[in-house]
Amino acid sequence: MARRQEDQVDGRANCRLDAAALPLHQLSLFCALLIAATLRLSVLTHDVRFHPDEALYATYARRMARYGDLLLSDAPLDKPPLGLLVNALSFSALGEHEFTARLPAAFFSLLGVAASYRLARRLLSQRAALIVLAILTLSPFDLAFSGSAFHDPLLTLCCLLCALLISYERPFLAGIFAACAIATKQSALQFLPIYLLIGAMALNKLRWRNLLRFSAPILTVSLALVAWNAARAAPVDFWTLGVINPGALRLIRSDEVLPRLARWLSLYSESVGFAPLLLIGAYGVWRAFKAASLAAASILLSACGLLGTLLAYWLLAFPLYDRYLLPLVPLTAFVIGYGMAAWRRLAIVAALMLMLPFTLRTVGNAHSIGIQSEFYRGVDQLAAHINALDGAPLVYDHWLSWELRYYLGDSPRAQLVWYPSAEWLARDVCHLPTPSYFAAPEAAAWRWLAVLNAVGARLQPIARTPLVLYQITCEQP
Template identity: 35%
Template sequence: MARSWRFWLLLSCWLGAVLRFRGLFANTFHADEALFATWARLIAVWRDPLLLTQAVDKPPLLFYLQALFYPLFGPVEFAARLPSWIASLLLIPLTAQLARRLTGDRAAAVVAAFLVAVAPLAVQFSATAFSDAPLTLWLMAALYVAARPHSSPDRAGPWPWAAGLLFGLALATKYQALLFAPLLVAMAWLAGWRGAAWRRGLAGFVVVVGLLLLWQALRPAAGGLVGLQWANIGGIRPVRSWELWPRLAQMGWLWRLTWGWPLLALSAAALTGFAARRRLMPVEAGLLLFVVAYLALHWLWAVPVWDRYLLPILPLIAILIGRGLSVLWSAFCGLRSVVCGRRSRQFVFAALAVLALAHLPIAAAARAGRYPIGGQPTADGGAARAAEALKDAPYGTVLYDHWYSWHWRYQLFDGRVYVSWFPHADALLADLAAFGGVGPLRAIALPASAAARPVVRRLAESGYRLEPLPGQDGTAGVIIYRIGH
């Protein structure tokens, strides 16, 4: 069984790598990714190592991890994606080890690793500059260490300290980590943490929190991290009654994209396995209760319904599915008749093979970034290609923009172009009237859609003409025009 366990785990890791490799180089930046990568480049070139000039509303660990790769690979987009990509690959075997430690079930561990390897949400979030994949890795690592059984507080050793440290790293990546504190405490309690173990775990956590507070204290003029994030999401409130069903429908839609229908069928089979056994182990009950509470919180509180919020609980759900399927398999194998048992096993193998084949097109589509979740090759709307037109623009060039400012901050990072954001067409016209004759070039970035028509119409009414800059093939979602009078 040990050799079989290692073989299937290795196969899942290999499959996960195959599905994730393409997006590392094919994807483009979402607006938030471009912003995070810009902060990382400011750190990497030592232009603003503490981000004193930036309104940072996130913990900074991700940006410093990204900054480590820019000196190695240069100003390429995949350098900002490498922390998430590496974290996503490591998450596959870590999920298997966590499942094995929590349940003692190798079959469940293999299934959980396979699900994390092929789930569309995990695949498409692997090659991104978002913080969610590293957050998930730190959280699962903290749970893995915390769940290590301890016979007595005196023999706890360094493991509680390491669990607290890993949880602190998760918090330094994203504040959402705090939602997992109850689960971490529950797993530690079930593992036998007592007195000294709790103190050591808290000490490890305090070390990272202290460094985070020190970082913030060194940049007092930049504003508080929590306050900025709170302001940017508009505060948090309970949902209104008329928001319940639309939010639930959107979460259901994301849930379907997260797994794909073959994996959803496996989850239904897992529920059958738990129902047949009619009882849950304490660890299983704890995981299930936490997942339900986590989803209910994101439904009943008016936080944005975003795909990234589902990623941290995906390994936990994979463990539950793996355990349920293992229980179902044991029920089939425990039938009285040996012949019937063989037929049952053959039936199960055939059903799993059919579901695996049915999932291949879904996994291939996720590999190509075709689902509206996570990273995608078209995420920037063509901003990277359009920016090539301004690569050699002279100093003093002004680019007016309303839709893509964070993209330009990254794409024109080393350029000599000043990006001027305008809130509406009247503000643009006022700026052109005052400064239109100053500088070598006045340009504007407009989406190749109906959204740009009001601005184009107002410019034409005021006597301005638009001429696309050379080098643009017209296939991008954004086009840069020269503004003439």
């Protein structure tokens, strides 16, 4: 693969830099990164309660930070520990708050924007790289997860840095970030090959010694993960749970085909907010088919990675989790940026302006992408009411276990008991110790109340936050 000259672009996209243009380019880069940082800080400061998975990760990280429990032997972990360790370090350094749990993701997201720009500058052109930078700065998807405690921003950053360092023939450093990606989430194994191939497009030739340098950190970290997993001595190791929990071990059923397709396309469109902009990516792929250059080959690889991953998510029974798409957002920006690079400047600005309403919506509601944050509103107040109860109350729950376990604190007096259905709880409710309580979202509790009333249990609301805490009393036969 021949190395491309750094500023080569084709057609009207040819935009050579000279000494006079350089300050304007640097100013544009600085302003874009400043806007990216401002938007991510705005999202980070939202007063939003944890999503259940965020609460679970934060609970584990708190144990690591407070007690040095790095093994979490009794926890059903389904992922490697690096993301949890990062959250634990944030807790130790800055205190245990929602803000500090989410702060690392904002930092990783901003670094990811910068790394995406540099990778696009290396593989495509300066013009395309600036467009990629603008797209990721405004991306509702990237913004939403920059204000979360999920580990996907760290995974995405590691993949980007791995590709970037490979493109500059820095195999050992690239191997370190590849190892960090694997130590963050097992899904790194599906994204790293895509990013590695894209980064390798910039190399003159592949050298065996570089392959060894790249592999050394990965092997070292893999052995460390094996040792950590063995030391945990958990009943089921995290690799096995990581395969079982997503449920992607089967093809989807015929009745799932259209609903899953619609859902994934709806979530994927949030990468740019204004869904028709994705058609520009198709135009970019068409341009790449007609060209014979490093940039074109990189775009075709990005498109293949996008299409292959989306097909796997659709046709295999992966959960419909929006965060699974986050590592695809930079690739989407690459193909759209390449397509837009052939346009006139005014057309590029107009297209980017179409993203603004969706960007502002996300800034106004940080968890607007696939997460119903209003469902968990008031869970911290509910936990405070439970902690104020006398004695060691028994609290039954179906919806809020992971969130309550975080907000109740490390050593709650209350005992949380999860039940899978109203019928199961009705069978036991009047035969278990008292006092007992039932925590539920008010809109979802009516069926449970009816079933429990039918067996003689009476539920009196004693706190609304707007989640409801009911006190249970049973009629004597």
